[in-house]
């Protein structure tokens with residue numbers, strides 16, 4: 001049985017990571033936790049876990065995997081300490097406060113001969129898997145705009161998520177999921193980033209972000225995350241030359257697909273009224289017909305633990321990481337470009353140096 005240690009035993013750690021290791025089909029058990037909150041340590045003990053009061057005590061044991069699930073600002077420092085102590089590490093998202101911190105974790109993992117990855121569990125959300133399947137199976141061709149929206153209505157930036165020093169704000173909290181999905185879907189270099197990031201109901205951190213990305217091929221994509229939208233739009237709208245796909249809601253299997261069935265030139269067969277009098281139009285017009293088609297069906301239920309199964313196989317030398325550090329770094333470069341675009345009111349061109357770096361990292 002593989003051993004998991006958790007740093008930061010709060011809501012996500014207990015509700016998801018610890019709970020996942022209780023599943024029969026996950027060959028990993030949570031053995032120890034470290035937290036600064038004595039109440040959380042007492043609770044961990046009640047669950048039969050070793051509850052460590054200091055990081056040194058926690059790191060005196062070896063784990064197959066350490067999950068870092070503290071508030072965001074501690075991720076890098078905790079991840080590096082766990083890597084240096086000889087453990088593989090997965091941080092929660094958002095993995096860091098900056099791309100420089102991501103680079104530090106990548107370098108530290110390399111130096112220590114261990115892996116570093118991030119819990120980008122929403123790659124296994126049903127809504128996203130439907131869109132990805134449509135692309136992978138060529139159900140839709142020639143996309144020109146992909147829109148992804150996560151729209152809440154409760155204004156939900158509270159606790160440490162409302163504090164800039166802790167890496168709060170909606171764009172880091174949910175934007176990182178939406179951006180990771182988009183860049184995982186569209187595996188080509190980003191050319192430009194234009195963003196509007198605002199505070200609508202918050203004071204210290206953002207709670208609304210809309211980012212327009214353009215890619216090398218000309219394809220464009222829009223990512224929107226918000227906490228205060230009272231009239232919601234679909235989770236995904238995908239517009240292609242040969243059709244359009246809509247997924248209604250997050251984790252949902254419902255939506256629709258329309259595809260072009262006929263596209264041909266036809267005579268106008270019309271009279272045109274001109275200065276010279278009434279004439280017949282001789283030019284032709286493009287006529288489209290479309291119909292509702294079989295919506296992409298994904299056989300598997302939504303199950304984030306696919307990521308855990310991958311990690312266990314990576315530890316056993318059977319698979320590669322699905323969430324690769326270079327993908328995480330790429331995502332951070334784009335997120336940072338979005339923050340800059342919004343701050344300075346400009347479109348940020350991701351320069352050749354960055355693109356060649358990305359190509360090298362992605363090799």
Ligand SMILES: NC(=O)c1ccc[n+]([C@@H]2O[C@H](COP(=O)([O-])OP(=O)(O)OC[C@H]3O[C@@H](n4cnc5c(N)ncnc54)[C@H](O)[C@@H]3O)[C@@H](O)[C@H]2O)c1
Pocket residue numbers: 007008009010011012013034035036037040069070071072074092093094119120121160173
């Ligand atoms: N992937 C997802 O779907 C998802 C969902 C929710 C939260 N998260 C992420 O999980 C992380 C934790 O979020 P949460 O909602 O569980 O927060 P939380 O506040 O419930 O838990 C954080 C825990 O970390 C502990 N902690 C804080 N600073 C610490 C430190 N320096 N050393 C040790 N322990 C420390 C706190 O005492 C607390 O128990 C965040 O990064 C968050 O973004 C991810």
